[in-house]
Amino acid sequence: MSNPMKIRVSNKDGVTEVKVLISHEMETGQRKDASGALVPAWFITELSAKHNDRVVLGAEFGTAVSKNPYLAFRFKGGAKGDKVTVSWKDNKGGTRTDEAAIA
Amino acid sequence: MNNQRRTVLKSGSGAALLGILAAAGIIAPNMALADWNKAAFDAKSMADTLKALGAGTPTDSKDVQVTGPDIAENGAVVPVGVTSTLPNVTMMAILIEKNPNALAASFTLPEGTEANVQTRVKMGQTSNVYALVKSDGKFFMATKEIKVTLGGCGG
Numbered sequence: 001m002s003n004p005m006k007i008r009v010s011n012k013d014g015v016t017e018v019k020v021l022i023s024h025e026m027e028t029g030q031r032k033d034a035s036g037a038l039v040p041a042w043f044i045t046e047l048s049a050k051h052n053d054r055v056v057l058g059a060e061f062g063t064a065v066s067k068n069p070y071l072a073f074r075f076k077g078g079a080k081g082d083k084v085t086v087s088w089k090d091n092k093g094g095t096r097t098d099e100a101a102i103a
Numbered sequence: 104m105n106n107q108r109r110t111v112l113k114s115g116s117g118a119a120l121l122g123i124l125a126a127a128g129i130i131a132p133n134m135a136l137a138d139w140n141k142a143a144f145d146a147k148s149m150a151d152t153l154k155a156l157g158a159g160t161p162t163d164s165k166d167v168q169v170t171g172p173d174i175a176e177n178g179a180v181v182p183v184g185v186t187s188t189l190p191n192v193t194m195m196a197i198l199i200e201k202n203p204n205a206l207a208a209s210f211t212l213p214e215g216t217e218a219n220v221q222t223r224v225k226m227g228q229t230s231n232v233y234a235l236v237k238s239d240g241k242f243f244m245a246t247k248e249i250k251v252t253l254g255g256c257g258g
Contacts, residue, residue: 015217028203056213056215058211060144062204062208063144063225064204064224065224066180066224066225067180069222070221071220072221073216073217073220075215075216
């Protein structure tokens, strides 16, 4: 249904940096198509990131987040090989979960 | 003895109710941390948004920073970040004053996550961008004007 997220996770001096690039249209609901009809809003509303089973970031998005959202954040801890999982949910009920190992 | 039985009954039914809600998909278990705040995202003005977030009147703080370009050529993709050196930051949000809905994104930070988040947002026109940070239960704010040469909202 949707393309996988690109997740890069690196660890330096005990701090793990996570960079996520999500593939999503992020329609605002304010744009009109060629025939002048409003394109309905379609955007990611909630996102959460986990390190192993611990939640390290929760996010809520509005329509003002860009198409194909990018997100970067850092948390303390994490070791090489640990898993970081990112999942999102959009306003149409679509979800996706991807994971990456700390490099 | 009787009292204890009541307590057990009560707590038991509470847990069962949560289980039912989770099963029905009303509360997705892994999403429980971030329940989408519809009121805040639907609010149009800065004041309404702050009210919906329960922030009241945040204090301006030098320990909060909005990172981003001074001039954004393309309003559809403006890199914006929020950083703060305040202790115990539990929540951060990005607000764009002149967008149709001021709130762009909000983040919940558990302990151990640094107050440093970057993302990309759309901006309809040149506007002040606000960073809202909750530290030790109090709200702080910082602002930066980002000039937009080409609007990012269908214009």
